[in-house]
Amino acid sequence: MRIAIVTESFLPQVNGVANSVRHVAEQLSRLGHQTLVVAPGPGPTHHLGTPVTRVRSVGLPGYRSFPVGLPDAAVERSLAEFAPDVVHLASPLVVGAAGLRAARRLGVPSVAVYQTDVGGFARYYGVRADLLLDRWIGHLHRRADRTLVPSRASHDQLERLGVRDLHVWRRGVSLDLFEPDRRDPARHAVLSRGGRDLLVGYVGRLAPEKEVRRLAVLSELPGIRLVVVGDGPEREWLGRHLPGAHFTGRLGGSHLATAFATLDVFVHPGRHETFCQTVQEAQASGVPVVAAAAGGPLDLVEHGRTGLLVDPDDPLSLWRAVAAVARDAPLRARLAAAAHEQVQDRSWPRLVHDLVEQHYRAVLVRHRPAAA
Template sequence: MRVAIVTESFLPQVNGVANSVRHVAEQLVRQGHQPLVVAPGHGPDHYLGIPVTRVRSVGLPGYRAFPLGLPDAALERALADFGPDVVHLASPIVVGAAGLRAARRLGVPTVAVYQTDIAGFARQYGVRAEVLLDRWVGRLHRKADRTLVPSHSSYRQLAALGVPDLHLWRRGVSLDLFDPSRRDQERHATLSHDGRDVLVGYVGRLAAEKQVRRLAEIAGIPGTRLVVVGEGPERSWLGRHLPGAHFSGQLGGTHLATAFASLDVFVHPGTSETFCQTVQEAQASGVPVVAAAAGGPLDLVEHGRTGLLFDPEDRFSLWRTVTAAVRDADLRSRMAAAAHAKVQDRTWPIVVEDLVERHYRAVLDQRRLAIA
């Protein structure tokens, strides 16, 4: 099957959309399919032998390192030349909208993957346009042949916007990379002052939409040391307000997996996550999770069993919840074991096979019936 993946973000960007596209493209090749990636911004024109067509972009205001794609005639030419069976729209907003129009003109079925709460994203940067952005997102997904959502929260959100033919499709996790065996006791001892402190960590982009400034609320919990892994526009603010924290910078591969597994508690404070891949990676790493009781984490964390959820509307709930995890080593151990067991059937090969066999083939069959 020839699959054109039109995405709002791809390498060298490191974020949930780019990483998901990378994994999907890799697995498509391994399962005998031919993908093409169409993405904004500068970067490689091939990835592991997979062709990548680049379209125009501008830097996102307030986050110049993030390229925002622009409509580009190169996109439709690339799709026409490639001749896809299916167009996969990864978190469609601007480039995805152009990809949707091109696919419809070419008569190619589309599968749209909802991944970014764009209204919530914009709100964190001071842009108050929730109604307009939700209307735009709803309009795009109503025109796609099928929409895949990562969580029940996202399902309800798009259903309220009148989007039909919604299907739950979660992300995979690289169990060969994220695993408790990656824990580095020497690293842990160094950061925790020879085990005197519990390592409480955040892993991800240091950006406003992740609400990382809330980490300041837990920086003073006795007997803990905060570890921050990642880079982004909020790095300087965090550096000023978390003087005792250890900043690892952006990590990847085995270095990232080791940083995850060497934590004692993983914290994600954001409330706008449609899924929250880092929660799943922490669980695969055998690290207990504390996350906001909002969005994607509600599907990933069973409170008290596979992690803890805090009330984001209660200004003291994050502190209380992290403190409860820090003070109870047995609770941490039980939650880590239960969460690790729960993610064992969420590998990328399984997830992408489901994408192809259950979703790509469904829209192809629908198109054939319509033509007949």
């Protein structure tokens, strides 16, 4: 099968969309499919044998390191030359809209993957375009042949926008990378001041929509040390308000996996996640999770069994949950063990196999009679 992936973000960017596209492209190639990636911004023009067509972009105001794609004739030209069987639209917005339009003109079926709540993102930043963006997202997904969503919350959100043929397709996790054996006792001893403190960590972009400022309440909790992995526009504020915290900066690969596994508790305070991949990575790493009871984490965390969920509207709920697991080592062990077992069937090879067999093939079968 020939699959063209049109995405709003790709390497060298590090975010949920770019990472999932990378995994999908790699697994499709391993399965023997031919792939093309169309993406905005400067970057490599090949990735492990997959050609990458680069289209025009601009830096996001206030976040210049994040390129936003522009409408570009190169999208349709590259798709026409590649002649795909299916067009995969990863979090379509601008480049994805051009990819959808090209797919319809070329008579090629499309599968759209919803991954970013752009309207919610705009609302959080006070941009008065949230309703317009919601309508645009709904319009794009209604025109795609099939839409895949990462969680029940996202399913409900798009259903309210009038999108049909919705299917839950979650994200995979690299089980060979994120695993408990990555724990580094020597590093833990140094960061925990010889074992006197529990290491409570956050991993992800340090951005306002992640609500990372809620971590400040944990700096008042005795017997813990905060570990913050990542970078972004909130780094300076966090540095001032999290005394004693250890900031690693952005990590990847084995360094990231070691950082995860060396934590005693993982926290994610934000309520705007359509999925929340870092929760899965923490669970695969054998680390108990405390996350906001909203969006994607509702599907990933069973409260009291595979982690703890906290009220995102109660500023002290995060403090109470972390305090509870901090003083109860058997609880931490039970939550970590149950969550680790739960994610063992969520590998990327399995998820991409389902993507091909359940979703790509479905739109191809449905499209062929119409084309005939």
